[in-house]
Amino acid sequence: MLVEKCPIKLVESTDYKTKAYDKWVKVDKMGRCYILASMKNMLQHQYQSMTIAYDKLESLTEIFDEKNRAAKQTAMKSLLTTKMIEETSVREHVLKMMCLLNKLKILGAIIGKESQVEMAYRLYRIVFNSFA
Incomplete structure (x- = not known):
């Protein structure tokens, strides 16, 4: 659920679509709480204003993916040398x-x-x- 963007809630949605939207909102709210709770205070302040867990995860991936790439390169260099x-x-x-x-x-x-x-x-x- 957290890796999906928010489904559009239409006024005249089917019961299935309404339940899916409500479930997404509930899971998203829990996800945002868990994400914020696991962050240091400085990051919490920066991400408090983001209202969707998906956006928070995308932003964090952008920030930390570069560090992961550097760690992979270092480990690969060590392995090869x-x-x-x-x-x-x-x-x-x-x-x-x-x-x-x-x-x-x-x-x-x-x-x-x-x-x-x-x-x-x-x-x-x-x-x-x-x-x-």
Whole structure:
């Protein structure tokens, strides 16, 4: 419901449309309360005047999406440039790589099949070279 814009309430609406509108208004009101309650005071003051939860979510997405993109780029750079340190166990290196992959997954990064295969191959080469 919060990701939908407000349906138009017409004077001569069907019973179904009226119920849908009333439900949307109720959910929107709850959503606005939850959003404001979870914000710091400074943000609460800025978003108090917005009357629709959808608008608040859109605005917050615009603000914080850029930070998320930067975090993804940093994690991806770390993943691609991480090298196994001498005298470090293969297990530690693999765990470090898995941690970076998990971080990317949490941030919503999508890693294509070809990239996954390439990463698996790199790990295989590391393991193979450490026992050679």
